Amino acid sequence: MSDQTYPKGQEALPGLQLEKVDDRIMTLNVGPQHPGSGHMRIILKVDGDYIVHCDPDPGYVHRGEEKMAEYRNYITNIPHLERPVIHDSCNILYPYCLGVEELLGIEVSERAKYLRVIAAELNRCVYTEYWLGIYGIFLGHSTMFMWPVGDRELLIDLLDKMTGARVTHAYFVPGGVRNDVPANFEDVCLRQVNYFEKRLKEYADVFYDNPILISRTKDTGVLSREDAIKLGTTGSVLRASGVDFDIRKKEPYDVYEELDFQTNVLKEGDSYARSKIPWLDMLESCRIIRDALQKMPKSGSVRVKLKPKPKGGDTEVYRRVESGRGALAMHIVSDGNSQPYRIKINVPSFRNLIAMPHLLTGEKLGNLPPVYWSLNYWPVEADR
């Protein structure tokens, strides 16, 4: 900016700068080392307090998962395919397992399907609690950071009992799940999920019904229904814009058909609605878990024994599930070997990223955290 020349006769006085259009615009690098960015950079151009241009720059945690998957067989892919989103690791393995089962032609036992659903729903809550904690701290609400992260421990404890690991479970395998649950898991799960639901309802007073939060996030970053469809957004972003689309309902996988739950849809399409949908989903997840615990067969095998290096047919599959952030799909191309020829992990965060420049342009800088994080965006997952 300093090397710009001024028109003749309009030289700036010492200490003063003439206001030119270009001088009004300041470039702000939000991230990757910024308390409000996550593992990504958002290049903003601000005019005063208004964002005039937004360019998301992901890729800081790109690990080449898709390339790595081409070198590993269908079983050894499991531990590293869950790495992009370790808080939701069951859900990111879900489409992979469904797809490989379709490739290999395996039918999973009934109990394993229920266990998968329970693990996936617990994991969705774990992810959403973490997300909600960061949303809270982004809005300067430190209690809303501590409470979800603390209550998340209830579910982590359950998943720990179930799978043997706190976050990277490696629990789903093609053909079922790795192990059956321990003896009195049903009672413990029911007790902790009930308490968790009670805690979730307590969030309303300090957060979701808080007039300051509502005034802060209402009518900010409004994504209209048409734009949400056109931009191909998914998950909570889509459902907050009034589109009733949930893979669990629309394309039910495993036993979601038999379970009793509903899809949460809000019409507003603003940050508040986008941030409320995951919370409502968590309450719904508690219902699903209770229902699944009730309907689950009390015993039975949970895992189909596979060969150490199974081989898929010469075909391709495209399976999708509803993860904590939206539709998570895997496009697995097989050429008949024990290793996949190509895996495309189509992650919801990456699909929702396209809405970010659309929403942030024209907003105030103060709206950056709520709009950015209400997109339910997980940088590590988007980078894969």
Next chain:
Amino acid sequence: MSVIAPKFRLGYLIKGITDNIFWIIVLVTLMGIPAIQIVLIYIDFPVIDGEIWNPFRVLDAMTHPERALPLVKNFMQTDLFKIIAFPGFGFAALIAAAVIFVERKMLAKLQLRVGPFYCGKVEGILQLMADGLKLISKEIIIPAKADKPLFWVSPVLFAATAGAFVALIPVAPGWVVADIDLGLLAVFAVIGFFPIITIVSAWSANSKFPFIGGIRALYQMVSFEIPLILSLLGIVMLTGSLNLVEIVESQVNFPWIIFMPVGAIVFFICILAELERIPFDLPEAESEIVAGWLTEFSGMMYGLVQLGSYLKLYAFAALFVVLFLGGWNGPVIVPPFPAEIVTDGITVMPDALTVEIVGLPLFTHEMINGTIWFILKTVGVIFFILLPRGVFPRVRIDLLLKIGWYKLIVLAFVNIFIALALVYGGIIGPGGIL
């Protein structure tokens, strides 16, 4: 051995210490004692209770503590003591430190966690000291293109201005550092310094995030000073005085918050905004602008700003108490001292050592009562200043300005009308019924 840690031997250390002590003794005897002699020739000895306090008298008092009592009492009436210790900086800093501890523990309880725990054995009571030590020992980094003198001076100015604010607060009857007739105006003047210091430090850092934070702080403080001042006009009308001590004395029967709850609410919200506390901590909004105007401060410069802001918190809470909650007024807790203590004195350890201290109570019972009530009320107000941090998110800058200009100013005028109605209705105020 590495170069960083030079050879260490205990003998060298002890030798160094003894050497230093030796030279200090030599220098004091050779230069200090003659200097004191020379000074003693020229100064007048203080006269307390008709007694000249010459050096021999002082030495005498050192051997008999009870004889030093008049000196102590006299010292406590000096401005120096008031500034450094009781109603001034020391007292305020103590309360500020307690506030930081209470804030951490209370927030932790609210968030179902523990808070500071290990430092100091008992519930982490020494955590603040540890943090202070850490801040002192940290390197001070100054941005290369910063305006260095301004950058250096702004944290000092901030703490000093907060200290000046503290000096205006009357704590107990007669215990105020600066008893100014236009005390409330002085308060407004001191508050007016804060945005200037903020913008100076933000500008001198020559960095983007401090700049945005400084501009936000300027907006926020300027727009909230108007309702702040307006909300206090009602009290000035009712008391007919700007002197803070007189305002407190006017609330012997009832605190002004009974008649002016609207003004109290407006003033409280303005306090939150002026203190940059959640929900109005926009100048330091970390998720948007890193740490706002504090981004480039490091080490003890940051520590000074924090000290200043907690002093400011205490001062504002105390101002609320003084203006709305009746200051030191309250029912008697400590009864008046029995007369014999004052006249005959207390006997310390009757068998072993008989020392009769006459006029022992250093403070009058009014003063102790007043201080207790003042501290209780201030702690209550501080609790309500701290609580929003646990339950509210941050507001946005335009909403903040809207609250300031549209709502609070209107409410402040409503408060003024209430005050006018009370005055012209002849209910209270100069020559009123009550």
Next chain:
Amino acid sequence: MGTASGIIKALNSGVKHIATKRFTFRYPEQKLKFVGDGYQYDPDAGVGIAGYKGRHILFHDKCTGCNLCSIACEDIAEAIAMPKVQEQWKHNKKAIMPQIDYGKCVFCGLCVDACPFYALYMTNDYELSSFTKEGLIYTPAQLQVKPKVDQDVEIQIDEKGANHG
């Protein structure tokens, strides 16, 4: 006044939670209890047994040195090597046994799934820190040791809230 009642509700909720029991527990003094003795695998049924996936335990009297765990790991973390051991076993002619580098291990437990001889399980021990990278490499002799675990804290839920008892 929706705004005022909302603010009062929020403040009320905040004050109410000051009196609630804290949920955190002091980690180094207290440790969370896990189910069972660690993740195990039953090769006959082809199903694992639930348990925590911590450090491995190797049963020298069952290990045949078949390399299957090492092969299972080589696409995942490459943490398992098969060095020679100074032991004589009838079923382990080559006298090689797994040695695990916990600097690389991701604790997925697929090596346990690969073992057909009930020789490699996992335990509840997760405190594996070391000052050197060499210290993280556990030899077969170290893996043989059953870890001492002192884990007894469980989540307890009552009327006043959940806490770690």
Next chain:
Amino acid sequence: MSSADSTEIVKTDDSSLAPDLDKSLSDSISKKFSNIEIAYVKPDRIRVNVKKEEIIAVATFIRDELNFDHAESVSGVDYPKDKQIEVVYHLGSYTDTSLAKKILALATRTPREDNPRPGNDSTKLPSLRDVFPSVSFHERECFEMLGVYFDGHPDNRRLLLPEDWADIPPLRKDFAIKGR
């Protein structure tokens, strides 16, 4: 975005979730365009292979007439044996509830060069960004990962890889990971 009248067309001729809906969808495509290949019709999954010259016309037809309103993903697959790179657009529908389960894979192929110079060689495809705005970032990713340049895409920049990436596009099969 599909227009309102096209919504009605599809809703009238498909009694919702008919078992032969997949078949009728593929038939309507093959009726309209002569030289395209319906690779397979599985339950809820249809794959259509088209020439790269025709892809915009086919995509526009699918969007306007068949009511698939967004693209879920763009996955590129490298086939060094055929000297071709395949790009698969997975299309889905939010507005039409009968199509909610369906995924229409629209695949096209572009020649592949052994010494790629991304953006300056023959590995080019027309961009579908004007038809489906949601492919914007996916096509950027495909460009950097496989070196397929999308004509008409306004923003063919790097997305995930570092800005100074000088190797060949990493998802091509001849880019080998060290030690594998």
